[in-house]
Amino acid sequence: MKILVTGGAGFIGSHTVVELHNAGFESIILDNFSNSEKKAIAGIEKIIGKPVKYYEANINEASTWDKVFTDQKIDGIIHFAAAKAVGESVEKPLKYYRNNVGATILMLEKMIEHNVNNLVFSSSCTVYGEPDKLPVTEDSPIKSATSPYGNTKQICESIIKDTALSSDSFHAISLRYFNPVGAHESCLIGELPLGVPANLVPFLTQSVAGIRGQLAVYGNDYPTPDGTAIRDYIHVVDLAKAHVSALNLLLKQPKDKFYDFFNIGTGKGSSVLEVIAAFEEATGLKIDYAIKPRRDGDIISVYADCTKSKQLLGWQTEKSLVQALGDAWNWQKKIS
Ligand code: WQD
Secondary structure, three states: OEEEEEOOOOHHHHHHHHHHHHOOOEEEEEEOOOOOOOHHHHHHHHHHOOOOEEEEOOOOOHHHHHHHHHHOOOOEEEEOOOOOOHHHHHHOHHHHHHHHHHHHHHHHHHHHHOOOOEEEEEEEHHHHOOOOOOOEOOOOOOOOOOOHHHHHHHHHHHHHHHHHOOOOOOEEEEEEEOEEEOOOOOOOOOOOOOOOOOOHHHHHHHHHOOOOOOEEEEOOOOOOOOOOOEEOEEEHHHHHHHHHHHHHHHHOOOOOOEEEEEEEOOOOOEEHHHHHHHHHHHHOOOOOEEEEOOOOOOOOEOOEOOHHHHHHHOOOOOOOHHHHHHHHHHHHHHHO
16 A cells, blocks of 8 residues: 655654554655755665655645656555644744645645545644643534644644545544654654754753753743643654554545544643653753743643544554653754
């Protein structure tokens, strides 16, 4: 079976291509390398021991899809390619609506035109906003998005759902990720943030590596046990495996309408200070940080109830936060 992985040279995409290989699938990568590097493909090839075919092209162009679907018999798509910087989305909303929503509509049209009938979509826990109740289940209410980025995820989920429910043969699953962290144990692939990382763990590892200044902990006056904000940090390899489980669920669907969505997290919330403590446990290093004011747009706490993923996908996390931070540090040392 041949799977097209859009954004397959990216952080989650590259780890998913490895897990697809491990599960016996062949991957084709489609990436414009706007937020990834070709060395990620070299890293994947070293891990799996075989070449990976890729297309360097723009998902916003119809010709891209016509070429890929004419060249390759694609059995399914895992769609990662999207702009994902929350802050940038506030400054450049149209870039996000064009890249994330427009391109997804074009992809769906081309999938139907070329009879490609299985889609796993990269969504985000950001659709839940600030949850009223924790942990969040898939029945938790979708809050109005707090950024254009989050809105594009909500809009794409609706578009994909409506498309899947209009057809007996086109099936789709959305995976709502929590916070992906870590790197492959080989240190051949990992996170390659462009510029100054907005996310906690890459900034933390770059700070410890001396690439960035002191780590800022954004707020310790939240209504949480230690005052810092809580998230659900999931090892990127566990996250990658969830995509294989979702694909397998799609591929066994009978000819009938099918759409579903799943929380993909650890089920455990960790505060910023707990992440720092876990990093220090994993590495034996002390982190120099300073408490700063809260960051605009941050929510207090969100973490997943993954019962549905366990029951219907037969998937659950296997790696701990300490392992993820140890892998993140080993990767940082490798690329610094
Ligand atoms: C986590 C916590 C910060 C940096 C974002 C997107 C989400 C998803 C994951 C794509 C927060 C604190 C951070 C720092 C800090 N992306 N922090 N110092 O904001 O939960 O989620 O990335 O789908 O959609 O919104 O992740 O890592 O930026 O922040 O104290 O230097 O770490 O305040 O409490 P976030 P994050």
